[in-house]
Amino acid sequence: MDTKLKNKSYSLLATLALLVTTTLSFLTVADLYDKREYLQEDYYFDSYNFFDQLNTEVDLIRSVHVEFAGYEQKKPLEKIDVDTLERITHERDQSLKDDKQSIVDHYNALIQEAQQAGKTEDVAKLTTERDSKISEKYREIQSEWDKRISQFVKDKDQEYEERKNSLAFRDSSFKYYVVDGKRNKVYTNLGYEPSDAALQRDALYSFQFPKNSHSRTNMFADLNRSFQLNQWKGVIYVPKSPEGYSQIHADATYYNSVRERLMLEYALLTATLLISGVLLWYTYTRKAAQLPVIQKSLAFMRRIPLDIRIVLLFPIILIYMAVAFGSTFFSFPIGFEQFFTLTVMLPLTAIFLLYIVEAWIMYNDGEQLRQQWSRSLLSRQRSLLKESYSNRSVFFKVALIFTLTVGLGMSIALGLFAIADRVEELLILVFLYGMFYVLCVLPYIFRRIGLMNRLLLGASQMASGDLKATIVEKPRGKLADLAHSLNNIRQGLQHSVESQMKSERLKSELITNVSHDLKTPLTSIINYVDLLKRDNLTQDDIKSYVDVLERKTNRLKVLINDLFEAAKTASGSVELNIEQVNVSALLNQAIAEFSDKIDESTLTFRVNIEQPKIMAPLDGKKTWRVFENLIGNALKYSMPNTRVHVHLTETQNEVVLTIKNVSAYEIDFAADELFERFKRADQSRNTEGSGLGLAIAKSIVELQGGKLAIDIDGDYFKVIVLFRR
Incomplete structure (x- = not known):
């Protein structure tokens, strides 16, 4: 017991260790991939960061040595570029011109009025005032211009100082020696032109310009091209030992x-992969997947349908990668x-491992895969779609109504857009579609809803027992077909109920008739047995009583035998000996057996047998019993002094026997009821029949694949028997 517990503990610890090493492996891979460029030696000098620094250095060299060349010796106005100075001066002159013209126009009108009035002093005064205003405006504009020039010079001085100081500050990071071929000047922060040997000795990285080809990236190629266009050549290098701080x-x-650090991570990745491999082998051999915590986790995961799990795997992977690459x-x-990263990634790694375990289980156990797939949403939806598509007409009608309804919503949105933008053509189309939906689609939907309500009401009435309820089957369509089917079901239920009631009635009659037919001879037997017990009986009385007992006993025997035979034939448990039988001879034999009774009766038998030899595959004994029962019924129930017609004929596929007679009793019930057991045309049950003859005959005929039918027209009784040939 202790050994098993230890094994489980070791397996659990190994599983947790596998979880940690797998997470570390993926974090290491993510970091190595994300920073793979850093593995390149001297990668910094190919990076955009260094390019920005180098590009800034070149811009500063150009600015200080070219744009600000001889700046400190320039006069203030020379420090401003010509275009800027011309623009400012033009603005000053234009402003002065406009203001002067405004002043002149104003005072000229006043001077003209004074001249017309003959006020010489006012004219002189206004002229002096005008000139004073113009001079004042000139001084004001000139002052503003001087301030702008001063500010421009100040800004330029500040820019120059900033650029010069920046370039000087970067002297510890970059050394340069550049020859400007266009201006025939040298720009350098070195006292000499560095040789290749000096660069080899002092430079951490050097950049020589220009070159026809460059091994560095395109951004350096662009910088090389810039040197060529400016006719610069020289070298810029990063010293091995900076003088002070160097970014x-x-x-x-x-x-x-x-x-x-990445090189160390490579070692860590190798170690974690090896450890993970060993732990994976250990957990596999120890069957760690059978641990309760893993089995419970798998059981919980299996509650989620398989296809949903597959879909959820993608956002889980995205989250996993986002955390791994973003940390x-x-x-x-x-x-x-680091704590947050492990908190997020360890559970996600556990989920991945569960996915792998589950995939391995389903790979080895196809039944598990089939079971989980059968419970998936896609499989269920497929079944639902298959069921909904089983009736294509209904499916397409519902899909069409759905599409048209969605189209109505879109048309409303388009209508609002058309109203806002006043697009009349689109508004007309939206209006026409809306009218089509209101006039065609909505009435169709309402008609189907009305029929559905009638279906629900009719089904509710039928369920409550109202079998007279009828559902109107309009309009046409599948719902109308359903209404028709419900009406047929109602009719079938009604017929079934009527048949059941009839069966109950016939059952009751059967019990009554059986009781009556068995009780009558039995009562007679009991009475005559009591009479025979008397002492003063003569031999003639005894003989007479015994004869009555014999008749009643035979009668009871016939009733019981007929009852058993009717039960056997109705259940189909009769064994038939089928052979080719001459039906003509068999019928003649049956009529001959009844010749004495026929002669004793007042009936006249007219027998018409079409052929002396009519063959059919039948059981001779059972078929003889059919003829016996039918002829016996004709003798018992025919009206005296009438004719009985017996006609036997054949067709290509059938042998047809017809027996027609006039009934001595009024038949006021359905012909089919005569096939019920103990049913007689003699409702008073005074005749010697058992009421089982027709039932037995019908069962025997049907067991041999034939048919027996009765046709009644008033008191005219006709039995038709069909045998297959």
């Missing part, structure tokens, strides 16, 4: 540290981010 060296050091798990210091 370039700090960034290069960081990039190298990342590369060193800086291997950065320092260790803090909340």
Whole structure:
């Protein structure tokens, strides 16, 4: 017991360790992939960060040495570029011109009025005032212009100082020696032109311009092209030992540290993969998948349909990758981010491992896969779709109504758009579609809803026992067919109920008739037995009583035998000996057996046998019993002094026997009831019949594949027997 417990504990620990090592492996792979460029030696000098720094250095060199060349010796107005100075001066002159013209126009009108009035002093005064205003406006505009020029110069001085200081500050990061062929000048922060040997000795990285081809990336090629266009040549390099702080060296050091860390991560990945492989082998051999915690987890996961699980796998993968690639798990210091990453990724890794275990189980057990797939939503929806598509007419009608209704919603949205933008053509189309929906689709839907309500009401009435309820079967369609089927079911139920009631009635009559037919001879037997017990009986009385007892006993025997035979034939348990029988001879034999009774009766038999030899595959003994019962019934129930017609003929497929007579009793019930057991035309039951003859005959005929039918026209009685040939 302790050994099993230890094995389970070890398996659980191995599973947890596998979970951790798998998570670490994926985090390592993600970090290595995300920072794969850092594995390149001197990757920093091919990075955009270094390019920005180099491009900034070149811009500063161009700005300080070209754009601001001789800047400190320039006069203030020379520090401003010509275009800017001309623009400002033009704005000053135009403003002065406009203001002067406005002042002149104003005072000219006043001076003209004074001249017309002959006010010489006012004219002189207005002229002086006008000139004063113009001078004042000139001084004001000139002052503003001087301020703008001063501000421009100040801004330019500040820009120059910033660029010069920036370039000087970066001297510890970059050394340059550039020859400007266009201006025949040299720009450098070195006292000499560096040789290849000096670059090999002092440069951490050097960039020589121009070159016809460049091994670096396109961004450096663009910079090389810029040097060519400006007719520059020279070298820019990063010194191995900076003089003071250098952002370039700090960034290069960081990039190298990342590369060193990635090399360690490669070692970590190798270790975690090896450990994961060993743990996977251990958990497989120890059947860790059978651990209760894993089995419960799998059982919980199986509650989710298989196809939903497959779909959920994609967002889980996206979350997993987003966390893995978005985190800086291997950065320092260790803090909340590492804890958060593990908190999210460990459960997700556990889910992935459960997916793998479940996939392996289904791969090895096809029945498990089939069971889970049968419970999937897609499989269920497929069954529902198959059921809904089983009647294509209904499916397409519902789909069409759904589409038209969706179209109505879209047309309303388009209508609002058409009203807002006043698109008359679109508004007309929307109106026509709306009219079509209202006039055609809605009435169709309402008619079907009305029929559905009638179906529900009719079905409810039928369920409550009202078998007279009828459902109107309009309009045409599948619902009308359903209404027709419900009406047929109602009729079938009504017929079944009537048949059941008839069966109950016949059952009751059967019990009454059996009781009567068995009780009558039995009562006579009991009475005559009591008479025979008397002492003063003569031999003639005794003989007379015994004769009566014999007749009654035979009568009782016939009733019981007929009852058993009727039961056997009705149940189909009679064994038949089928052979080719001459029906003509068999009928003649049956009539001959009844010749004495025929002669004693007042009936006249007219027998017409079409052929002396009419053959059919029958059981001779059973068929003889049919003829015996039918001829016996004719003798018992025919009206005295009438004729009985017996006609035997044959067709290509059948042998037809017809017996016609006039009934001595009024037949006021259905002909089919004569086939019921103990049913007689003699309702008073005074005749010697058992009431089983026709039932036995019908069963025997049907067991041999034939048919027996009765046709009644008033008191005219006709029996038709058909045998297959």
